[in-house]
Amino acid sequence: DGGITQSPKYLFRKEGQNVTLSCEQNLNHDAMYWYRQDPGQGLRLIYYSQIVNDFQKGDIAEGYSVSREKKESFPLTVTSAQKNPTAFYLCASSMTGEAYNEQFFGPGTRLTVL
Amino acid sequence: GQNIDQPTEMTATEGAIVQINCTYQTSGFNGLFWYQQHAGEAPTFLSYNVLDGLEEKGRFSSFLSRSKGYSYLLLKELQMKDSASYLCAVMDSNYQLIWGAGTKLIIKP
Numbered sequence: 667d668g669g670i671t672q673s674p675k676y677l678f679r680k681e682g683q684n685v686t687l688s689c690e691q692n693l694n695h696d697a698m699y700w701y702r703q704d705p706g707q708g709l710r711l712i713y714y715s716q717i718v719n720d721f722q723k724g725d726i727a728e729g730y731s732v733s734r735e736k737k738e739s740f741p742l743t744v745t746s747a748q749k750n751p752t753a754f755y756l757c758a759s760s761m762t763g764e765a766y767n768e769q770f771f772g773p774g775t776r777l778t779v780l
Numbered sequence: 781g782q783n784i785d786q787p788t789e790m791t792a793t794e795g796a797i798v799q800i801n802c803t804y805q806t807s808g809f810n811g812l813f814w815y816q817q818h819a820g821e822a823p824t825f826l827s828y829n830v831l832d833g834l835e836e837k838g839r840f841s842s843f844l845s846r847s848k849g850y851s852y853l854l855l856k857e858l859q860m861k862d863s864a865s866y867l868c869a870v871m872d873s874n875y876q877l878i879w880g881a882g883t884k885l886i887i888k889p
């Protein structure tokens with residue numbers, strides 16, 4: 667079955683620690699995205715990548731980093747510089763990053779920083 | 781700035797019809813998407829409109845008026861499983877999705 671996987675589903679970390687969220691897709695999609703979802707707010711774009719070895723900052727990239735070394739993988743690191751990291755993180759992919767392309771979402775990772 | 785507005789919460793009765801509105805102001809327009817999201821789960825695609833008019837897909841329909849910056853999602857024959865949040869998103873001139881905060885739909889028996 668094709669799809670997007672994110673792991674883990676729940677993650678707890680102490681304040682000041684970096685943490686990496688995994689996102690893998692086997693849909694052969696070129697574009698991948700990381701969003702953050704907070705209660706009462708729309709999804710906000712953190713980073714996106716339209717092709718391997720290239721990625722762009724979204725609206726709220728500060729305190730986050732990504733890599734895109736393989737087409738199927740787009741891990742997100744939440745660094746200690748992120749002021750309020752507790753949130754629900756969603757990874758998505760689409761066939762390309764241009765024109766109409768439905769985005770498919772992974773199940774999400776709920777990160778809690780204690 | 782870019783803005784997507786939708787009601788925070790709506791309540792409807794099982795078997796009835798409900799219309800969820802979305803108004804938008806964005807820099808450019810490359811289509812409007814509706815997604816469904818059950819609590820704690822991933823959003824799933826419902827519909828896409830890029831031209832004015834109504835798109836029907838089973839019990840769900842979506843309407844777009846580009847001149848008014850307005851869309852609605854119409855859900856017919858409501859079922860309890862339709863209790864979820866409904867997210868409106870507009871693709872802007874850079875092909876990025878701008879998301880509304882979502883409308884939480886509560887279905888009562």
